[in-house]
Amino acid sequence: KEIKEKAKTYYERAIEICKKDSRSRIRNKRLTYCHLSFAAILLDCSSTVARTRKKLIPADDVKVAKRHLDIVEYELDENIPRGTRVQILKTRYDQYYRQGPEMYQLAKETAQDAMQMARRHSFNTELESLQERIDFLDQLCEDTVCTERIKPLVDGNISNSCSGSRFETSCSESDENPSENG
DSSP, rough: OOHHHHHHHHHHHHHHHHOOOOHHHHHHHHHHEEEHHHHHTTOOOHHHHHSSSSSOOHHHHHHHHHHHHIIIIISSSSSOOOOHHHHHHHHHHHHHHHOGGGGGHHHHHHHHHHHHHHHHTTOOOEEEEEEHHHHHHHHHHHHHHHHHHHHHHHHOOTTTTTOEEEEEOOOOHHHHHHHOOO
């Protein structure tokens, strides 16, 4: 936590320093890097290991990360290179992922958009990490659907649900037929 706070302070300083650069192309390039990196730290998605941990990110951190992504996407130079656009989409995926299960589908679609862009422009080094994100979210969505269907039975609240056998069938069907759900 202490390291995260120091990193946030350093990125805030870096952003202020970059804003003072008189060369607009250099300023925007550096600001883009700072804002994207800052967002990744706030979302605790600066590495694959960190990204795959189920961890509750404070809503304020998600909100600030979103603001940094919005700055890059909407306020900085409109001539953002294609490779940087892929990085923006990857970080936007992280934002949606960290917002919780209701945003998983949007996160997956964002990763798929990034994958299409990477393929179209032959950014082959990005393809594997994007496919990992998509596969991870497919699995997470599948697990979430089963967990949500089973949860009422575990809590003993079956008054608003169907019989237990239907819940088991629903989960096993999604496990047996993943292509239908993906």
